[in-house]
Amino acid sequence: MNQPLVKIEHISSGYFSETVLKDASLNIYPNDFIGIIGPNGGGKTTLVKTILGIQPLFTGKITFPLGRPAMGYLPQISQIDKSFPITVRELVGSGLGAKRKWFPHLLKSQKTQVEKLLGEAGLLPLASRPIGELSGGQIQKAFLCRAIINNPSLLILDEPNTFVDKSFEKELYRWLEELNRKMAILLVSHDIGTISPMVKTIACVNVNLHYHPSNQITEDILKVYNCPVDLIAHGSVPHRVLKEHDHE
Amino acid sequence: MSEFFSIFEYAFFRNAIASALLTSVLAAMVGTYIVSRKIVFISGGITHASFGGIGMAYFLGLNPFLGAAIFAVFSATGIEWISKKGNVREDSAIAILWSLGMAVGIIFVFMTPGYTPDLMTFLFGNILSVTMAELILLAAFCLLTALFFWIFYRPLLHTAFDPEFSQIMGIPVAFFRYAMAVIIALSIVISIRAVGIILVLSLFTIPQITAMLFTRDFRKIIPLAAFWAALGSVMGIFLSYFLNIPAGATIICYLTLQFLLVKLFVISKDALKRQGPGKVHKG
Ligand SMILES: Nc1ncnc2c1ncn2[C@@H]1O[C@H](COP(=O)(O)OP(=O)(O)O)[C@@H](O)[C@H]1O
Ligand SMILES: [Mg+2]
Secondary structure, X not given: OOOOXXXXXXXXXXXXXXXXXXXXXXXXXXXXXXXXXXOOOOOHHHHHHHHHOOOOEXXXXXXXOOOOOOEEEEOOHHHOOOOOOOEHHHHHHOOOOOXXXXXXXXXXXXHHHHHHHHHHOOOHHHXXXXXXXXXXXXXXXXXXXXXXXXXXXEXXXXXXXXXXXXXXXXXXXXXXXXXXXXXXXXXXXXXXXXXXXXXXXXXXXXXXXXXXXXXXXXXXXXXXXOOOOOOOOOOOOOOOXXXXXXXX | OHHHHHXXXXXXXXXXXXXXXXXXXXXXXXXXXXXXXXXXXXXXXXXXXXXXXXXXXXXXXXXXXHHHXXXXXXXXXXXXXXXXXXXXXXXXXXXXXXXXXHHHXXXXXXXXXXXXXXXXXXXXXXXXXXXXXXXXXXHHHHHXXXXXXXXXXXXXXXXHHOHHHHHHOOOOHHHHHHHHHHHHHHHHHHHHHHHOOOOHHHHOXXXXXXXXXOOOOHHHHHHHHHHHHHHHHHHHHHHHHXXXXXXXXXXXXXXXXXXXXXXXXXXXXXXXXXXXXXXXXXX
C-alpha cells in the first residue's frame, strides 16, 4: 500500500479559544486531487492553514510519512493586501528560498528560473508592474506562479477561481491538470459545480470533515455530510461529464 | 545672492542641512516600510509614547533622548507582540499607548523641579541646533539601516507583505518583524531632533505618498521619497531661516504643499493624456 504524503488524524483547530474545525481526518496521497468544499465560514481555510503549519493545532496530529514535503500555497485573495507595493516579479520570486542565509538575495540561476516561469505564464509583460495594477485573473496567475516555482509535492490553492473571468478559469484548470501529474493538489472552493469535473475526490468541510472518494456528489450525500453548498453554481456546468478524466 | 551663500559659512547651518539630508534618507527607507504595511497609526502611537520616556528622563536627570528611545522601543515591540497574539483590539491598545505616553510625560515634566531645558525642542524640533556628535550618530544609524535594508531586502519585503507565506518559506518572520519594530522606534526618536514629536510622522509619510504618485515599486519608492523629503526639508530650512519661522513646522508645511502640487501635476497630466495628443498640440 502506497504511503500518504500527509496524514491528518483527528485534528481540531481554530482561533484563540474558539474551535472552528473539529475531529478532522484526511490522508493526502502523492497523486491526489482533492476538492475541498463547504459553506463560507465552514473552516476550509483553517484546515489548509493547519496543514501548512501556520495555524495552531489544538488536538490531533499531522504527520508526513514520506518526510515533510515542499508545499506550495495560494492564499485566499481576500487575505492579500493588493495595494502593497510589490511587483509581479518580486512576488513570484518570493516563492524561492534564499540560498545564503546572511545575504538572502536570489542567485542568478534563481532569477533565470523566475523569468522562465513568468514567460510560461505569459506574465512577462507585466513583470515589473505592482500587483495592484493586475486584473483578478492575472493576480491569481501570479500567485499560482509563486506557489509552484519551488516545485512542491503538495500544492494547496484556496479559492483560486474568485474574481476571475471564464477564460482564465479554463486556463487555470488546464494548468492544474498538468501540475497534478507531478504533485498532489488540494483545491478549496465553495463552488463544487465548477471544480467537480476536474478533482478526483471531494472533502466536505463544515466544522467536521467528510471525505467522499469520488468526484460525483449529490444533494442527498451533501445533506448527510451536513455540508450545505450549491451544486449548480454559476449557471450550467456539465458536472456529469466525468469519464474523460479517468485516464490516470 | 551673497547673503544667500553667506549662511553656509555658519557651522550650525551646514549641520542643519546635513541633518536634514540624512534624516530624509532614513525616513525614506523606514517610512516606505511604514506606509506599505499601513502601520502609520502604530508609528504615531510609538512616537507619542516616547514622550513618556522624555518626561521620565528629565525627572531622573538622564538624557531625554535615551528615555525616548527606551519608551519607543518597548512600545514598538509591545505593539508587535500584541498584534501577533491578535485577540486584543489593536487600534484601542495603540490609542491608549498614545495618550498614556503623553500623559506620563506631562506629569513627569511637571514634577521635575526648576526649568526643563529644550522641552520645546522635543515637541517641535530644532534642526538649527544639531551638534556634530548628533550628526555622527544620525549618520551611523542611517548607514546601518541602509545596510540592513539592502542585505535583507527580500525577507523585509516578504514578511511585510505576506507573513504567513514567509513562515511557510522558513523565513524567521518574528525576527524581521521585531527588528523592524526596533528600527522604526529608533528612527522616529532620532528624527524627533529635527522636526519634533508632533511633526515627525509627516516626514515618514508625506514624501512616501508623494513618491507613490509615480511608482508602486517598493524598491523605487525609497530613493524617490528620499528625494522629495530632502528637497522639502532643505527648502523648509531656507524658508524658516529667511522668514524667521520655526524650521520643523515650515518643513512639514512645505512637504504638504509639495505633495499637493505634485498630485495636481499628475492629475492634470493624466487628464491631458486622456484628452488625446491632438488637442494638446493645438493649445
Ligand atoms: N483570524 C480569525 N480570527 C477569528 N476567527 C476567525 C479567523 N479566521 C476565520 N475565523 C472564523 O473561523 C471560521 C472558519 O473560517 P474559515 O476557515 O475562513 O472558513 P472558510 O474558509 O470555509 O470560509 C469562521 O467562523 C470564521 O469567522
Ligand atoms: Mg476561506
